[in-house]
Amino acid sequence: MNPHLVQKLGFGLLALISLVVVIPILLVIGAILAQGAPAISAEFLTAMPRDGMKAGGILPAIVGTLLLTAGTGLVAIPMGVGAAIYLSEYARDTGLTRAVRLAIVNLASVPSVVYGLFGVGIFVLLLQFGTSILAGSLTLAIMTLPVIISTSEEALRAVPMEFRTVSASLGGTPWQGIRRVVLPQALPGIITGVILGLLRSAGETAPILFTVAAFYLPALPQSVMDQTMALPYHLYVISTQVPGMPLSIQFGTALTLLIYVLSMNVIATLIRGYFRRRREW
Amino acid sequence: MIKIRAEHVDAYYGAKQVLADISLDIKERQITALIGPSGCGKSTFMRCLNRMNDSVRIFSLRGDVYLDGDPIYADTYDVVQLRQRVGMVFQRPNPFPQTVYDNVAFGPRVVARERGADLDSIVEESLRRVGLWQELRDKLTQDALSLSLGQQQRLCLARVLSTRPEVILMDEPASALDPIETLRIEDLMRELIELYTIVIVTHNMQQAARVSDWTAFFLTDDGLTGKLVEYGETGQIFTQPDDKRTIDYITGRFG
Numbered sequence A: 001m002n003p004h005l006v007q008k009l010g011f012g013l014l015a016l017i018s019l020v021v022v023i024p025i026l027l028v029i030g031a032i033l034a035q036g037a038p039a040i041s042a043e044f045l046t047a048m049p050r051d052g053m054k055a056g057g058i059l060p061a062i063v064g065t066l067l068l069t070a071g072t073g074l075v076a077i078p079m080g081v082g083a084a085i086y087l088s089e090y091a092r093d094t095g096l097t098r099a100v101r102l103a104i105v106n107l108a109s110v111p112s113v114v115y116g117l118f119g120v121g122i123f124v125l126l127l128q129f130g131t132s133i134l135a136g137s138l139t140l141a142i143m144t145l146p147v148i149i150s151t152s153e154e155a156l157r158a159v160p161m162e163f164r165t166v167s168a169s170l171g172g173t174p175w176q177g178i179r180r181v182v183l184p185q186a187l188p189g190i191i192t193g194v195i196l197g198l199l200r201s202a203g204e205t206a207p208i209l210f211t212v213a214a215f216y217l218p219a220l221p222q223s224v225m226d227q228t229m230a231l232p233y234h235l236y237v238i239s240t241q242v243p244g245m246p247l248s249i250q251f252g253t254a255l256t257l258l259i260y261v262l263s264m265n266v267i268a269t270l271i272r273g274y275f276r277r278r279r280e281w
Numbered sequence B: 001m002i003k004i005r006a007e008h009v010d011a012y013y014g015a016k017q018v019l020a021d022i023s024l025d026i027k028e029r030q031i032t033a034l035i036g037p038s039g040c041g042k043s044t045f046m047r048c049l050n051r052m053n054d055s056v057r058i059f060s061l062r063g064d065v066y067l068d069g070d071p072i073y074a075d076t077y078d079v080v081q082l083r084q085r086v087g088m089v090f091q092r093p094n095p096f097p098q099t100v101y102d103n104v105a106f107g108p109r110v111v112a113r114e115r116g117a118d119l120d121s122i123v124e125e126s127l128r129r130v131g132l133w134q135e136l137r138d139k140l141t142q143d144a145l146s147l148s149l150g151q152q153q154r155l156c157l158a159r160v161l162s163t164r165p166e167v168i169l170m171d172e173p174a175s176a177l178d179p180i181e182t183l184r185i186e187d188l189m190r191e192l193i194e195l196y197t198i199v200i201v202t203h204n205m206q207q208a209a210r211v212s213d214w215t216a217f218f219l220t221d222d223g224l225t226g227k228l229v230e231y232g233e234t235g236q237i238f239t240q241p242d243d244k245r246t247i248d249y250i251t252g253r254f255g
Helices: A003-039 A042-046 A059-090 A095-108 A112-126 A133-157 A161-169 A174-203 A231-240 A247-277 B042-048 B079-085 B100-110 B116-129 B149-161 B179-192 B205-211 B234-239 B244-250
Strands: B002-013 B016-027 B031-035 B059-067 B086-089 B167-171 B197-201 B214-220 B226-233
Touching: A003 A247, A042 A059, A042 A247, A059 A095, A059 A133, A059 A174, A059 A231, A059 A247, A095 A133, A112 A133, A133 A174, A161 A174, A174 A231, A174 A247, A174 B100, A231 A247, B002 B042, B002 B197, B016 B042, B016 B197, B016 B214, B031 B042, B031 B205, B042 B167, B042 B197, B042 B214, B042 B226, B079 B086, B086 B149, B100 B116, B100 B149, B116 B149, B149 B167, B149 B179, B179 B197, B179 B205, B197 B205, B205 B234, B214 B234, B214 B244, B226 B234, B226 B244, B234 B244
Parallel strands: B016 B226, B031 B197, B031 B214, B086 B167, B167 B197
Antiparallel strands: B002 B016, B002 B059, B214 B226
């Protein structure tokens, strides 16, 4: 067969496959946008739910999800980045560090519902945090850690060894080299990892199911020991647990969650682009 | 005056001996060139002088190296201080991917905790000393990687000078540069020995002959262990060396 024809056929086929990948995403976004957009209004975003969640807004769920993301970040970012710095810069290659790495890889593949049950056992019951923002954030943080650690470690390792050598040759301690040269270079990668991890945690239902999420709580949380509603769980509830729920509220909630996650993604991309512009080696 | 004295230095990577019985006196405010074919241990030896081999886990050293009479491999010797006193310029220009200013300010900032106007004047003085101040005084906030390679290498030299060293080690500092930039670096070295002791590793015979006061010729006969064949005044090494192997090398018969 004519090689040009083969090439054309091949590329055509590949283009088709790529298209097939994109179609479901476009359909999902399209469907949610089409049916959810009419529900979005100032009231929907800023009011408490009314009439058994069938009317009013979803403010407590939005605030709850924002708080959980913040709480997760507060715990998972310092721990995750710290662990990554230790593993990449300080830890020697021993049996122990290899076991730690293996554990991190495995943690990343644990189903989220298992984290949820773990959170109930440790934070809610054993440590007596109750179902609270604290317990939920900690559970989500543990689930997010492996993503943050492995992406951050990768970003740190991508910084050429040479910079550490030069820093040492100028009389810098290893930490001074890390702080002044390596970390700033690795920052875009670390930020990407952090946001990817937080994105995943923001959309999860299972880990917050038993640790923090309230079925219906038309009030904003007052402390970290309070329960809260959260967008993913709220979506689950109004889609499956409440009969006669207007479709527009369901899609409106889904759209809100989608916009939240997508906007975080865009922010991550912008930050990364900003830092990448400034570095080259 | 002897600035650095190496006495019977043996160096090992694991079980492999890479330097055997190197004894060498480096004179203060003079330029000492270490020459020899690839793999002869000249770079390894130079890195023994500021303990840059410490970070290589399997590296070990026997013998002694003295800086101003103090043994730098003594357990109590402060390595951070050693590296401020014995700075290093690398083969490839390697400024940090930061501004010109931040590069030169690195040492004084992180090590001596200099700030503000003091730091500004150290940066200016260091850039002046390498002849970059006129070119870069208005570009201090520019990314160092946007400079030409020659400028980058002189910036790296300024970065070393800002830590106020006494000795500067240069590991083939001009091998990535074009002839004009190479000459600038060499001129600079001749100016700098007013204040500093310089040790340079070079593959370039003409460079060693042009720039150095003393020349040490390293060689390995088994492809592994480097030995010092001959050490003396540069003029003598290049005109009437004692050892036949030195003659062979500098006349280009091998290497």
